[in-house]
Amino acid sequence: MNDLNPRAFIGANNPPAFDQEEVDKHDAAAAEFLDVSGEWIKKGEITTEGEAQSLNDFIAGVKKRKTATDKARKAAKKPHDDAGKAVQAAYNPIITKLETVISRTSPMLTAYLQKKEAARQEDLRRQQEEARRAQEQADRKAAQAAARNDISGEIDAQAAREEAEKKAKDLAREAKTKANVASATGGGRTAALRTYHTAKVVNVRAAFMHYQDHPALAECLRSLADAEIRSKDFDPETMKIPGIEITTERKAV
DSSP: OTTTOTTOSTTTTSOOSSOHHHHHHHHHHHHHHHHHHHHHHHHOOOOSHHHHHHHHHHHHHHHHHHHHHHHHHHHHHHHHHHHHHHHHHHHHHHHHHHHHHHHHHHHHHHHHHHHHHHHHHHHHHHHHHHHHHHHHHHHHHHHHHHHTTOHHHHHHHHHHHHHHHHHHHHHHHHHTSOOEEOOSSSSSOOEEOOOOOOOOOSOHHHHHHHTTTOHHHHHHHHHHHHHHHTSTTOOTTTOOBTTBOOOOOOOOO
């Protein structure tokens, strides 16, 4: 079949995203340096000027090879980046418009749900108060019936107490739910109030003391210090940052 249709081969319908021959070419070129690198690493220490010069040339060659490979990677990736940008440009305006609609209409539904929840909570409080009074009344009737040895009255009062207790439990469960709005068609989602908790720093020092042993705080401080140390207005040789130890390294470049 391949003789009749040269395009009919494995992967023809879904070709790779890159040129495998080009990758293999760079892989082979890198392998030449990788083979030699083992000898240098095994040596472990440079003791002569000649060795240092040779290693300098070797490292420069590796860097040049890395740059060439990365350049090829970027060239191979660019069409995909361009395609991705085109997709983003096509869809993002539509998504932004829809997000704007949501952001402008959701507060209306939220406001309605908040009013509905407030009214519901008020009604629950009223019913809970009625249930509480019913329990107290049942207790009084039970005590009065017991005082006059009225068995019928005691049983009736006990039934009333149990009914009031059941009502109180039902109301307690209902109080844990939230107001919601169902779909008008029955096919959409049900909207309900959801509680969100967010933090706002009002006392930096107190918050710092609370999180002083947290690893993330140390990393945040290190990142801030690195940024300050590398800024053009900071001289690491003469300037200090409280609580920060500045380490100076010199590397071959």
